[in-house]
Every structure is written in C-alpha cells, then in structure tokens.
Amino acid sequence: MTQQASATDPAPARRPELVPNPRAEAARIAAVRRYDILDTPPDGAFDRVAAMAARLFDVPVATVTIVDTDRIWFKAAHGLEGVKEIGRDPGLCGSAILRDDALVIPDTLRDPVAAKNPLVAGEMGVRFYAAAPIITPDGHRLGTVNVLDTKPRSITEDDTATLADLAAIVLDEMELRLSALRALRHEQERREVERAAREQVEKDKAAIAAFASTLQRTLLPPALPVVPGLELACHYHTASVHDVGGDFYDVFPVDGGRWAFFLGDVCGKGPEAATVTALARHTLRVAAQIDPDPVTVLRTLNTVLLTDVTAGSRFCTALFGLLSPQEGGGFTVTVATGGHPPAYHVRPDDSGAVWVKAVRPKGGMLVGAFPQASFAQATFLLAPGEGLFLYTDGLTEARTTQGAMLGEDGLTGFLHQRTGPLTATALVEDAVTLLASVPDGVGDDVALLALSVSDPETAPDAGVAATAHTTAAPEHFGQE
Template identity: 50%
Template sequence: MIITQASARSADEIEAQRLLAVARYAILDSPADDAFDRIARVAARTFSAPMATIAIVDRDRIWFKAAHGLGNLHEVDRRGGFSSETILDDRPYVVNDAARDPRTAQNLFVSGPLGVRFYAGAPIVTSDGHRIGAVNVLDTRPRRCDEHDLATLTDLAALVMDQLDLRLATLSAVRTGRVVRHDAADDATTVADYAEALQRSLLPPSLPTVPGLSVAAHYHPASAARVGGDFYDVFALDGARWAFFLGDVEGHGTAAAAVTSLVRYTLRAAALHYENPTEGLDELNRVLVGDPNERKFCTVLFGTLVAEPHGGGHRIRLATGGHLPAMLLDPATGTVQPVRPERGMFVGAVPDATFDECSFTLRPGQTLLLFTDGITEARPTGSGCFGEDALRRYLTPRVNMRASELIDDLAGLVPTLRPDDDIALLALTADH
C-alpha cells in the first residue's frame, strides 16, 4: 500500500511538471498557424491517411493546434482522446484496428461518426523530457505501419517541438525587449542570445560516428544577431546505409528558420522512404510548393552512402537541388575536382522541378567537401567574389588533410574572407 501511494504521488508530481511545461509554451488556444497546419498535412500525406492532428494534452482536454480532416473539431475531452495514451511513453503508440482493440473499442472516435479504425501517434517531447502532446494520424480502415513509418512520425513530432521552441524563443525575446528598452547593450545581447539559441536548434548538436568514415562540420554565422538558413545533417538509415545533406534556405530570420526546420525533417523522413535521393528531393519539393502560403525555396546537396564490400571506401549517391558542386579532394592525384550531377533545379521554386544524381566511390584517403555559397560569394578585398576557383586553389595543397583537420583549417580561413552571408561546411573522409 505504501508503494502504491508513493507511486501515485510520483505520478501526480510528474503530471504537475508536465502541465507546467505545457503552460510554459503558451500554446493552448493560440490562433491557427501555417507552420503547424503544414506539418499535419505532411503527416496525413505521408501515411495516405484522411486525418492528422497536432494535439496538446491539457489537464482535462486535448486541444488541437492543427487538425487535418476533422472539420471544425478543435478539442476533445482528455478521457476520450488517443493522445492521452500516447504521452505515457516515449515510443509511438499504435492501434491497428481500433474497433477490435479492447483499449479503444468504446472510444467515441471509433464508435462515433468519424469511424476511426487505425491510429498512430508520436509524443511531442520537450528538451527536459516532458511529453506535452502528440502528432497523430488516423484512418477509417484497419491497417499496419512499419518502423520507417513510425520513424517519420517521430521526426514530425520533433519538428513540432522545434516549432514550439522557435515560437517560445520569439515570445521570450519580445517580452525581454519590452522590459529592457532603456539599455541598448542589454537589448543587443538579448537579440544575439536569441539568435544563437534559435540557430542551434536548426543544426545537429553533434555528428554521428560513421564506421570507416571521418566526418566534421562547421557553421559560421554572418551576424550574431541574425538567424540564417544554412543547414546540414548526417544520420543513419539502417545498419549499413547513411544519409547526409547540406543546403541553404532563401532568406534569413525566423521565417527562414521555420522552413529550415521543415526541410531538415522532411529530408530525414524522405531518406527513410526512398532509396533514390532524387525522390527525396521530389518529396521535399512537393512539401515546399504544396502550401500556397509558403514562398521560400532552397538549394540542397542530398546524398546516401554505403561501405564498399571490397577495396574499402564508400559508394555515394549524390543528388542536387540547384546547389553548388561538392569538392572531391584526392591525395593520390593531388587534385581537387567538383562533384555534382549535371542538372538540378531549386527546391520549392516550381511544382514540376526536376532533379538529378550522380554516383561515385569515395576511396580511402579521399575527402568530399560540401559548402554553402557564403564562402564563394565572400568579398575579402571588397570587390570581386572569392569564387569556386579560388576555393579549389586553396584546397589543393590540403588534399592530404582529413575531415576534422580540413574543417578546422577552413574555419580559420572563413573570418579572413569577411563573408556577409552564413557559411556551412561538411567534410567526409574515407578511412584507410
């Protein structure tokens, strides 16, 4: 009995802290937001499901920040919502046939006019571990989903969390600005801190360890008080395959940041669903042009790699969405050569954009360098651009450097170029 009471107190304390986290984000009953509506539509389209929601679980109700396919339904009683179960665990919650599942057979969503038969939800988890809601997809027919589907749903929940953090950071900056208007130095510090925190949320906190490969990256903001649109990522697809990308969203500020976050998670989800990286760019293009309120586009290099079974190195498939070529540094020949498919349009600019890919082997000792145009368009003398040719000349004596050494060297070069745009760098070296 004592154990049961202690457990109950613990559960009450956890719920109290969770509700404080919900309140901290000040999201309940807020107006409709295109960013969240777009994520709900992406979830529905990804699962080919008629309904999808972004739900925040309050004390006695489940409130929908976004609801696709539910008409004018904005909230439900907490006792009758699927999200109440989803927030009990960090893993996705799935009901394959709700009418036959004793957990849900009496649920009004199931027995009522909506006739829900399938449900999958992934919890929205704050950085301090509170599950404040869920991203859900619902269907009127029984069905199953695989691990890739659930990974996509989890990524979309993480994207929602990014949007909530962006929104909270903006609110905090505005509130602070209203209070500290008399001190310009403090205002500048507040804006810089806000921009830095916002930018960090758009980049991976660390790069993974890839067997047989050395990986390094660097991000240089043009201004401490401005959020940029450059992005990169490296992540595992399965036990043998990995994906990577680097790109640049048009514009700056919170609008570009929102698109950057959407691009990152869309590409992550697409990499799990499509073996061909050009199909991943097709999916990203559909997402960006599918919303009439979305007017931004991006350039991207998007690739996959797998270790060669014989001879060492990694086989790379690299697709382009209008981005600058990567540079291949080869110590065997002492050369630096551009690598990019011949064709590839901007992503998100037009509905019928086409993309292309190339494939090659990154051999032991070779390094592939991806970069954004902030470095090539820098004007170190105040006149002409640094340019791709100058970058190749700079890299040629450094073809023997491994990824981390090369990135450290370039990080030292970048400030001397006096760039007026952000710069992202990503290097991959095949181990000997």
Template identity: 55%
Template sequence: MALAQRSAPPDTEPSPPDEQQRLAAVRRYRTLDSSPDGGFDKIASLAARIFGVPMAMVTIVDSDRVWIKAAHGLKDAGEIGRDPGLCASAILHDQPYVVTDALTDPRTATNPLVHGPLGIRFYAAAAITTADGHRLGTVNVLDTRPRQPDADQLEALRDLASLVMDQLELRLSAMRTVASERRRRSDAERLARTLQRTLLPPALPTVPGLQAAAAYHTASADEVGGDFYDLFPLADGRWGFFLGDVCGKGADAAALTSLTRYTLRAAAIYDADPRTALANLDTVLKGEYQGSSPRFCTAVFGILDAEPDGSFTVTLAGGGHPPALAVRADGTVDSVSTTGGQLIGLLPDPRFVQARTRLAPGDALLLYTDGLTEARTQDGSMLGEEGLTAHLSGRRAQGADGLLASVHTLFTDLGTGVSDDTALLALSVPSPRNPSPAQENR
C-alpha cells in the same frame, strides 16, 4: 563584361505620378550605396539561370540614377544613368516589362546600354513593389541577342522581385528592431544562437570506417540564418546526409529550415533515392506555402554506401546547390557536379540532377553553402568554386577535421568579405597511416 559609364540622357523618361512618395520609399529601405549582399547576389544569379542569359541585375531607381544592388555576369557594376528604355521605364509598369530586341524597339532608342559597348539586345524586368504600391526598382535579365521569354519565366521573375521586396522588408524590420532594442542586444544574440543550435544536429553520429565533421560560420551574431545539414543512418545499413540553404533569415527562415530538415529525414525513410527525396521536399514546400509568398531552398542529398575494400560509394542529388568537392588523397580536387539541378519549392516542375563518386582511403568530400563561394576577396571579386578549389588543392590526407580547419583559415583570410552564413559538412575515409575515427560536430 563592364557596364557603360553613367551619362546624362538626351531624353528623359516620364517620372511616375507619385515620384516624390516613391523616392521617399526608396530612402526608407536604405539600400542605395550599400555594401554587396550575398542574398541579393543569389537572386541575380537565379534570375540569369532561369532565363539562360549571361547577365542579370537587382536595381533601385533613384532620382537621377539607377543603383545596381546586385549583378550577375557584369563587372564594375555600381550605378548607371536613369536613361529611358530599360530600368527607368520598367518602374512605370505593374506587369513584367519586356524588350525582345532593343535595336528595333523605339523605347530603347537612346539607351547607352543598347548602343554602347555592352550591346544589349534583350531585356526583361519585374518591378520590386512595396505593399503600398511604390515601385522601387527591378529584378532584370539581359542578353546580347534577341529573345522571347515564356510565361513561366516571366512569372518566376515576378516571384524573384517579390523575394527582393520580402528581403527589404525583413531588413528594414531588423534595422528598426536593432535601433529600438540596442540595450538588449546581448539577450537577442543569446536567443539567436540558441535558436540556431536547435536547427542543427547537436552532434554527428559515428559512421564505421568514416570521419565526419561539420561547422557553421555565422555572418551575423544577432540574426538566425537558414543553412542546414544532417547525417543519419538508414534502415538498410547505408547512411543519408544532406546540406542546404533556405531563402531568407530570421524566424521565417528558421521555420522553413526546421520543415526542410525533418521532411528530408522522413522522405529517406520511405525512399532513400536522392532525387526522390528532393522531389518529396519540393512537394511539401509548395503545399505548405501555397497561396503565400514562395519559399524555396537549395540542397544536396546523398547516400553513403560502404564497400568491402573500405571505400565508400557516394550518390548525390542536387537542387540548385553548389557542387560538392572531392579532395583526393594525392591533393587533387574533383568537382562532384549536380549542375542543372533546380531550386526546390519555387518552379512548377523542377529537375534534380544526380552524380556519383567514390571515396577511397585518404579521400574527403566537402559540402558547403554558397555563403563561402559568394564571399568577396580583397579585390572585390567573388571567391567562387575556382577560388575554393585552388585553396584546397595540394592538401593531402588531412581528414574531415583537417579539411574544415583549412576552410576556417580561408574564412579568416576573407574577413569582412563574408556576408552570408555558411554551413560545412566534411566526410573522409581515413588513410592507412591515419586510421583514427575522430567524428566531431563543431
């Protein structure tokens, strides 16, 4: 669904009383006209998911326009006019701004998004507010039918707006640091690489009858990401594994990654049920960051159970994470979906969804973080699960290493379209004609 073209509104919204200082703050964060960013795309997607609506945006309100930094469910999203009723009005309010039915609400009477082809009927927004009180823009959700949001949804929208502000602060701090420390860039890069390595297992263990391989693709050499993975034995002879992505980057993300990895390992010692492990992590994150800005992650946790015929039963539970992909021996690709699983550490009572599959000889399982599927193709669209599935289809009996090599080729093809770090974990059962167990961590 495409946005209406930017137009000059017949009526204008009153500007905030501190408009000049607010605009100075907007320019301070250097977000206007910036390139697509996987982190903000993720927040827009999460907002849409929490409200169950088809559209969501992260916007910055300029002097005469609204710059769309990220959008979910909208095509050709770049900028719109600063028309009254929606984003331009939302920045006048500290509390969430809600229009339950835009056709009957006098505040939206002249907005082209309401009366134009898009036909917006519902709008809710939370302001992105700086520490000194300037409202830069909004995180907002939209629908083409009227809605009445509940208090938990609006509170989650405020949390997402706070996360956007946290990201803007972190990025501004990073820009200033890079500018002032340019001469020491090589040292900073070495430090980031060293810190990143401490957050990942140095090598994957050997699992009898299974090949395992992992890779970490960094989008920035001087910034520590928050993606993680692990594979480890359980006391009953089974094997546990997980892969996920924490919010943010830098030192805070590194601390959260470390806490998440060790919590999931510890949880599996007491109860290896995948959903229980994610629930324990959710409890720990909420306790650790109680009273501070929320910290959350997405993750998939799995159990490998060897069968007498040489196959493996895989039980997975997901919390807000992309589906795993099973690449079968005949070249077909199945989605092992945990759709409906919710974010870990953010929502009051999250739901985690479990799925099961079987890996027969010649089959492989790929787990990945959304830096891969949210990468941009040459036409500017996201790769998505469909694009990844299409790339992997027809690639038979290549094992865990071959599967990661195929994904590496995809990263090369995407080039600068990759804007976020990606962790990969591949597990495969050797086929009879290729029984060599090459377990390796890259």
C-alpha cells in the same frame, strides 16, 4: 537714510501676533522646497546683497534668510559670523514672512515678540530690525532680507522700498538658480533616460542574440554521429548574431547500414527562413527513412515546400547524399543536387598535390520554386584517404583582398594547394582559416560539411566526428 529713535518718542502700539494659516504654511514650505536652497553652500550673489544692505542702511548686520518649518536659516550674513541658523519662535523673520509689506521694528525691546528673540535678548543685543519678505511670483514668502542694529532707529518709506527691492533681487537670483537647477535636472533626466534606453537596447540585443543562437542550434544537429570507417567534420557561422541563418546540414543512418547526409541553404534569414529550415530538415530526414534515393528525397522536399503554408513562397538549394559502405573500405556515394553549388571530391595524387573534382550533376533545379522541378544525381566511389567537401555559397561569395569573390575557381585552387593530411577535420579547419583571412569579413552565413574515408590498415574501426557551431562576428570566425 536712517535716524536714531528718540528716547521721548511715544511707545508704538502693540503689534498683534500673527499666526500662520496651516494650509498656507504648508504651501509656503512646499515653495521653499521647490527652490532647493536650504543648507546650500555660500553664494557670492546673496553675500553681495547682504553687504549692499549693510552699506545702504549703515548697519553692522544684514542677512538674507530662508524660513524653514522650525528654523531660520541664513543664506547670507554680513557682520554675523558663526551663526548658520536660529530657532523660528519667537522670531523676527518668522513674523516678517507673515506680512505683505516690510516689517520695521524701531526698538525691539518695546516689541512684545521681538524682545524674546535670541538676537535681541542675547549677547548681540539687537535694538533695531527691519525686513522685507522674499515673495515668489505665486505669492509665497520664502524668507527675508534683514538689516539689524544695536541702536534703536527709524527708517523712511523710501528706505523700506529699497529693502523690498533688495528682496526682489534675492528672488531674481533664486529664480535664476532654480532655472539652472531645472535645466541641470532635465539634462540629468535626459541622460538617465538615454542611459536606461541604451541599457535596454543592450539587454534586448543580448536577448535577441541568445534567442537567435538557441533557435539556430535547434535547427542544426547538436553533434554529428560516429560513422564506422568515416571521419566527419562540420562548421556553422552566422553572419549576424541577431539573425537566424538559413543554412542547414545533417548526417543520419538509414536502412541496411547506409547513411544519409545533406547540406542546404534557405533563401533569406530570420524567422521565416528558420521556419523553412526546420521544415526542410525534418522533411529530408523523414523522406529518407521511407525511400533514401537522393532524387526521390529532393522531390518530396520540393512538394512539401510548395504545398506547406508555413513555407510561404520561400525556396532553398540542397545537396542530398547516400553513403553505402563497401567491403575493404570506402563508400559508394550518390549525390543529388537541387540548385546547390557543387561538392568537391578530393584525394592526394602521386605528385603530392591534391586532386580536386567538382561533383556537379547536371539539371538540378531549385527546391520549392517549381512544381515540375527536376533533380539530377551522380554516383562515385569515395575511397580510403579521399574526402568530400560540401559548403554553402557564403564561402564562395566571400571577397578576397583584391575585392573579387572567391568563387568556385578560387575554392578549387585553394583545395589544390592544400598540404598535410586529407581528413574531414583538416578540410574544415583550412576552410575556416581561409574565411578568417577575408579582409572585409563574411557577408553571409556559411555552413561547411566534410567527409573523409579512414584507411582501414591504420584505423580499421575508426569513426571520428567533429561538430562546431559558431555565431561570432566575422572577424572572430573560428571553431568553438
């Protein structure tokens, strides 16, 4: 394939110095960067090309090089140990990348540029050099495949074609590597986009949950008041931290030392329900200051919900009660209902069990559904040691281990079986414990409000209030 140059061969014509065009060189360097191959670890595919070139041309040294801005970097080097890169000027490869065809220098000492190269002038003493440029599909020359010998020689046109084929094989390997890099980068970018999207979703969820929790708390009293002779306790749980619930309750003073209380449930959830919740709570409070009669208050709320455009077509259920303190302890309670589940009047009996009576005035209709809705009320005495338990239907619609809803019968049975002090706090805590035992969790919002009359002989000036607002998931149902 190769033959040694004769000492009597005529000296070759001086090769003109090729100076790269600055704009073309900038584009070439950009192509080098595109392949991201500089300073990468050794690669078997490129090493095999260098070894093949050395065997085909029967030379001691063959290399695959990439030409950087100011250096020649060796991607593969057969027979050239310990050399990773050399300066670009004066260069062999640096000149080869400026040509469209292979560069062949039979005798480097007779070439004015090659003679100054460190591989020629130095200890290695290279006398023969041939290189084919590695040319990209868009015409940029990244580097060269080179064969070197310490003896002058010449090669045939077929040899130079073989060298060009080896350079093309190197480019094919670089293209495969670039495709793999692009696929990897695309996958990394996709994963990064997904990660960022997940993080944004989590941030959005947290923001929505925080907003919903904050909004929910504005719709509920921050704390229950202290009412002389009465213990109060409440609990609120939203089925989803992302939704603003429609349940509401409050206890507040009215005229003549009397106190009003209410508990209700707006149809639906979310911003629209929150609007109605805020409207209902505000209306009930204002109406009670004008006339605290429970039926009158519910009629006022019915009118407002039907005429206020912010309420839309939403309605609610509600219980509204009026507490009038009695001499010697206890309260006269008047409760009006607007389509709401019954409250429960509870007291211990002589046998140690709990006496339970549903407070269910007949005829109470949904509030905000019908212009001529009628509302009913009942009056009874809440004596010392007795309690009143109010709730929304999220409690009675919770399903037991048998899959059936707890219902009013189940709640009545639960209250009958209670043991221990019959106080407002105990009633609420027991109901929370009951809900925590529901196997599939609570599917709806739950509001609880309990009142109990203190015994004046043991606590003549007692007034206790407990407030709990919970927005955790059902499996974490509990008082905060």
